[in-house]
Amino acid sequence: MLLDTYQAKGLLTVTLVNGQTSDAGVYAYRGDLVLKEGKLREGTTNTNDRNPPEALLTHSALLIENDKIKFINGLLPELSLLPVLVEKYKDDLAEDCVALIYVENIGKGMQVVLEGVTYKLIPYKQGLVWNELLDELYIEKNDLKGQSAEDKVATAYREAKAYKPNTEIVSFEEAEKNTIVVVKEAAVGAV
Template structure:
């Protein structure tokens, strides 16, 4: 089950449009997983593209980083998606980009850099429910392990696909509820957006 095979399989999943639009970037994994009929992606999701100048390929203006997703062959909706956002505001961009791949029954997790570290929310948007959480453990993968009570040591021997399956399988069973707020309420509550380039060596 190679990545080449998965790229054929991806055409019949909810990831197909995102792939054709060139949004699935820098993949650690973009292939079949250990679950039959499941394609997994772990990488970055392009949210806004920079204007093209002549033939110059420019990096996207906005990314959802550390993205994780699974899609099932023959199904049009993503059952699971998670990612990191510098600002809660960009939830709107994620929802618009994912668009018709979202469903009311899907499990979608966004870890935002500028929400209160003590708060966790559920935010309905475009017919889907997003879990919005602070980023405490530095990576989306570690955050998901913590949220889902998965032991990192238990997953160490698994490959990237196996780790993604373990997280997705647990996420699909996640049924904890948090305070429900609207997107507009979230905008009012969010803090300033950190400059990711500050304090970096030049």
């Protein structure tokens, strides 16, 4: 099973959901997906003994069927990581994969086709990515009532299949021209 393979390779972190939906053979995952593994710790030969990941698709949601990713969602801090995501996981993406990716450093929504998959890119400002996704897809909390965490991901996938943003399809090079500088406010803790 694909998620078991990812788990064994240390590609799943901060896991919130990892299990089968009510549909046999369909699995859902929510958590962080590793894009670039950390370097091996000094003096080790164990490939799982690594420093923390260098890059993640954070707050991701995946739906897997027949060991192929049918739905992928999450947050990239920079558009430059999209080709890294594609390169790492392209062999596992279904031909009809639905990809809705939030990106912190883009100024407007757009779509980019890479390796045959259309990535619908959505500017991200703040908030929980899962909640932002539900809002974007017009899924009400009542629509999810009584569902397992895995089935909630399946519901998001079903709605995402019909999602047609009013954004243009551009080349990745054109998309890079629409990046912005992200300024984060410093958080102040207790004194």
